[in-house]
Amino acid sequence: MTSPFTRTVELEVNGAPCARTINVRRHLADFLRHDLGLTGTHVGCEHGVCGACTVLVDGQSIRSCLMLAVQAHGKQVTTIEGLAPSPGVLHPLQAALHKHHGLQCGFCTPGMLTTLVELLNTVRNPSADEVRIAISGNICRCTGYEGIVAAALEAAEVIAASKEASK
């Protein structure tokens, strides 16, 4: 341990290990954006209300403005940049959001997607109500939620069908 004001953190971000020495007051969202250049994670309200900065930590959705980067030491973080399986191939949720016009300005989209990834990983065939409750902590101010809900329901079907096919 060095000074109580700086720390070296080692973690895995989108499958790649990384290490940085940072100021301990750096929250995870700023760490991702400024230290790693992963600007896909958006910072909206910065006090845990809007959901735009949602990322996955060890597979669970969390608000990255309410977690210090030092607390991510030793953890696996997945951001919007880590959802697509390979360059040029969209995650089923991304494809469905595109198809259903589930985004307009795109500011809330990374948080919507990471939140919904956790839902679809844990609930096989969610109802529209379950989708709405899942994204109740993510605020969209332009597109509205209809297309996002439709996209989540379709992506759930696509994921279930691909799991069925790979059996």
Add this chain to the structure above:
Amino acid sequence: MKPPAFGYHDPQTVSAAVHLLASLPNARVLAGGQSLMPMLNMRVVLPDHLIDLNGVAEMSGVSIREGLLVIGAMTRQRDIEFSDSVMAHCPILPEALLQVGHRQTRNRGTVGGSLCHLDPSAELPCLAAVMDAVIETASPRGRRQITFADFASSYMTTSLDPDEIATQAQFPLWPQGHGYAFLEFARRHGDFALASAAVLMTTDAQGRISRIAVALSGVGPAPVRMQEAEQGLLGQVGGADLFAQAAKTCASLEPQDDIHAPAAYRKRLAGVMMRRALEKAYGRAARQ
């Protein structure tokens, strides 16, 4: 909207955490961070040192022993929500937790953090009130137990000493077959409730209420036990008239006006939540 500069400490044991809290000037304890982190970002809290309890493994976990549900203070709210043993023994907890914030906040937020933050509208303090929870704490003077009634001193204020941390909450279990309900009204899902009601009860073979506990929150500086209503309900056969009569005891509440709702509205809403929670709990209670 960035946290102020602070020294960061991540003890691995309760005794190390308590030692740090007692020795560092102007130190704050960080649990799940779903209340303290916004306060840091907005700089309404300016600690010189932050003591992060997330590495203290002994403060996390759920167990059932001697009629008590024991929940470590650092247990995540999501872990209560998905716990089979909590669902089997204490179903009011998951029912209420589904209304605490959102998935993203429950994944980080802790039971102890919410109890110590003691927001007057929060669900967990209301549960602690209705269940007569006991909070176990640690300080340089050792461990002690505080009943929730004594723990919840006032508006967002606990009776913890400055060098003391809550380590676990003990919830006395109700018998199998008890009725339960947690109802709240919030403008949007996951918002702090304008008023909420928690009810636990048992009934006998004739449908008479043999034991009852009612707590409300959002209507005062801390959760309120409705003792007058409880006394009026005990021994009675449940029904719409009885529950409507019991809800009238909300007239004695003294909520404050605020930007979310005027006091009169909160008071009326509390009565409605209480009546509906009584009906729901009564319907769920086994006649035994």
